[in-house]
């Protein structure tokens with residue numbers, strides 16, 4: 003019998019916070035696209051005689067995340083620690099991090115499952131730390147860029163709760179959504195705002211012990227995380243089947259070749275000789291400050307998704323898409339309120355037409371010139387047969403392009419449907435008179451010609467006739 007294996011995966015993520023300045027100095031936090039070593043100061047480059055000062059915004063953003071992860075405790079008192087190691091891109095020779103008294107403990111991230119209740123992925127640790135610089139390889143030379151030194155990071159570690167490469171990818175997708183939702187990180191993996199190391203081991207399915215694990219480093223997209231973990235699971239199964247033990251290696255993912263390389267044997271915590279950071283006071287999260295931060299916490303994505311299904315009677319599919327991004331979900335609610343009718347009608351317009359506009363323009367819903375009230379007004383005009391559906395779709399683009407209100411554009415450009423019954427009747431009669439052959443064919447039983455007659459009227463009106471009314475009128479005129 004072939005034994006079946008169960009993968010056991012834990013993820014360690016580093017999240018770059020979108021504060022204005024770095025965590026311990028006044029340098030800009032984000033150096034994306036800047037020349038190397040242009041965004042540095044004596045503090046973040048670790049020159050002698052300088053002292054770090056903690057950035058309040060970094061603490062606030064970390065507390066928001068901890069609360070959103072349902073942390074069991076957000077500590078009133080937490081401490082920074084020195085993590086000592088030597089690396090060319092770490093000019094101080096240590097990293098300021100948190101160790102035995104981190105900002106928050108416990109918590110979970112819920113992964114919705116297609117069938118059944120969500121999976122709870124436990125969070126074992128959430129702490130603040132500073133980033134190190136970057137080593138850039140240039141042929142035989144190694145170049146050092148210190149711009150990233152002192153960028154505020156949250157390190158967040160899950161328990162060994164994930165059971166497949168796909169689940170690990172799902173975790174990152176949900177985490178990315180949450181970080182953007184909370185407005186604490188841009189969470190773009192390609193830009194290194196969200197980095198992920200994966201701990202992977204396997205065990206016989208159903209076992210309750212943990213086997214030695216390997217750690218995969220340097221994975222910088224969600225697809226790469228999925229591929230790297232899957233590759234490592236398969237390698238471990240081959241090793242175990244061949245009777246070889248799994249060793250606790252650190253592996254590096256080579257994106258170009260889709261393969262893993264051994265970097266080094268893993269360090270242990272003792273190697274870092276942690277001690278309390280003597281240059282910084284502890285973080286005192288007083289009750290008033292804590293309540294102020296938590297008061298600004300929005301309804302979270304999964305709760306909003308459930309509410310959309312419940313109170314707007316939306317299908318799960320709609321609710322999922324409309325809550326992928328916070329500004330889109332807010333846009334939807336504002337449009338529903340302005341429309342006052344069936345929420346599903348607003349959802350249809352948003353998901354078909356507005357989402358396409360957003361993707362084409364690379365905008366988020368909050369950046370549109372087409373306001374929720376404009377969308378609601380356009381839907382109402384279509385429903386009232388004041389304009390045709392096609393005109394409605396064109397109006398979306400026109401409002402977005404000009405920033406003018408829909409009713410104004412309809413009036414100025416004469417886009418309203420031919421509302422006058424008499425006018426429409428004259429047009430329809432003229433078409434019938436001009437086409438005796440088609441009329442005869444229709445009367446002889448070729449009823450599909452009605453579509454052609456409707457098309458002729460639409461052409462004469464420049465697309466402004468209401469197709470249903472036109473059709474009814476033609477059927478009446480053609481009836482014996």
Ligand SMILES: [Zn+2]
Pocket residue numbers: 024027028029041042043044045046047152
């Ligand atoms: Zn600095």
